[in-house]
Amino acid sequence: MQNLVGDRAPVMADVARVAGVSQQTVSRVLNDRPNVRPATRDRVMEAIRELGYRPNAAARTLVTRRTRTLGVISFNTTLYGPASMLYGIEQAAKQHDYFVTVAALAAMDRRSVFEAVERLRDQAVEGIVVIAPQTTAVSALANMPFDVPLVAVGCGVHAALSAVAVDNESGAERATSYLLDLGHRTVHHLAGPRTWLDAQEREVGWRRALTARGVAVPEPFKGGDWSARTGYELGRQIVGDAGVTAVFCANDHLALGLIRALQAAGRRVPEQVSIVGFDDIPDAEFFGPALTTVRQDFDELGRRALVALIRSIGGGRRAGEPVAAIDPSLVVRASTARPAAP
Numbered sequence: 001m002q003n004l005v006g007d008r009a010p011v012m013a014d015v016a017r018v019a020g021v022s023q024q025t026v027s028r029v030l031n032d033r034p035n036v037r038p039a040t041r042d043r044v045m046e047a048i049r050e051l052g053y054r055p056n057a058a059a060r061t062l063v064t065r066r067t068r069t070l071g072v073i074s075f076n077t078t079l080y081g082p083a084s085m086l087y088g089i090e091q092a093a094k095q096h097d098y099f100v101t102v103a104a105l106a107a108m109d110r111r112s113v114f115e116a117v118e119r120l121r122d123q124a125v126e127g128i129v130v131i132a133p134q135t136t137a138v139s140a141l142a143n144m145p146f147d148v149p150l151v152a153v154g155c156g157v158h159a160a161l162s163a164v165a166v167d168n169e170s171g172a173e174r175a176t177s178y179l180l181d182l183g184h185r186t187v188h189h190l191a192g193p194r195t196w197l198d199a200q201e202r203e204v205g206w207r208r209a210l211t212a213r214g215v216a217v218p219e220p221f222k223g224g225d226w227s228a229r230t231g232y233e234l235g236r237q238i239v240g241d242a243g244v245t246a247v248f249c250a251n252d253h254l255a256l257g258l259i260r261a262l263q264a265a266g267r268r269v270p271e272q273v274s275i276v277g278f279d280d281i282p283d284a285e286f287f288g289p290a291l292t293t294v295r296q297d298f299d300e301l302g303r304r305a306l307v308a309l310i311r312s313i314g315g316g317r318r319a320g321e322p323v324a325a326i327d328p329s330l331v332v333r334a335s336t337a338r339p340a341a342p
Contacts, residue, residue: 021040021044029045070098071100071101072086072089091302128150154197169202170205189206190254190258234254235260259335278293290335293330294330295330
């Protein structure tokens with residue numbers, strides 16, 4: 001490409017000169033203002049590409065009084081769900097021409113959340129997304145005053161917050177009903193940690209499906225975390241019970257551990273025990289057998305969170321206005337089957 005400005009970095013005046021317009025017109029194009037003809041906008045954008053011009057973010061902020069930056073508060077975790085939420089939010093922000101700065105917390109208590117909000121406010125963010133799947137996070141947010149728009153993600157469908165969430169109850173109900181439709185007399189449940197809203201709501205959906213069919217609601221198996229190890233340890237309580245023919249697990253890692261425990265005890269999946277997970281992690285289709293599970297659309301979750309936050313920034317939403325939950329889908333694979341004949 002021909003160097004049109006020598007060794008220095010191109011400035012707005014260079015763009016105006018190459019495009020044959022005023023600097024004010026260039027500014028209008030950069031700030032996506034109306035009243036610019038399409039042909040003129042195209043000439044300016046072509047000049048920007050030709051020169052390799054990069055707007056000065058600090059100067060643009062002074063002029064527009066906008067930073068185009070959003071804050072995200074999350075917590076240190078490698079769990080698939082929260083990590084995927086963060087990725088979905090970042091991708092959605094990029095599509096809407098926003099930058100993202102992330103505050104990762106060791107604990108989601110009131111003090112930690114408040115301090116994170118203050119740090120993000122000091123960076124002049126225009127709005128904040130909080131990934132809040134734990135009860136402590138929702139409690140921290142519920143009565144905290146904010147002077148910047150805020151949307152919570154993953155905090156369940158009943159929190160008194162502006163929120164975007166997957167409908168865990170619906171997904172669990174769908175998974176449980178599917179197992180009952182296969183002919184299983186009841187469905188057992190490996191529950192997630194009781195301090196997580198996801199775990200609470202998935203248990204509610206499981207109970208609701210069983211109650212609606214008028215079948216027995218067995219006591220759920222409960223562990224301390226979401227790990228495959230916990231699924232394995234809970235599975236060891238199941239292997240000797242021939243009455244257990246179908247299990248809905250609160251996430252895919254618990255299902256993986258359960259499958260390992262059953263196979264180690266000589267019980268076949270799905271011939272003797274059918275298993276359904278929740279999340280549809282990337283490895284789920286490669287389990288042995290491939291796992292039937294409930295899929296969450298994290299890209300859509302991130303997109304809706306960003307749209308809700310941007311609307312709030314623009315004054316289009318009232319504080320505390322609920323956002324419709326996202327309905328998950330059931331992905332049927334090889335870990336489920338009709339119960340064996342007695």
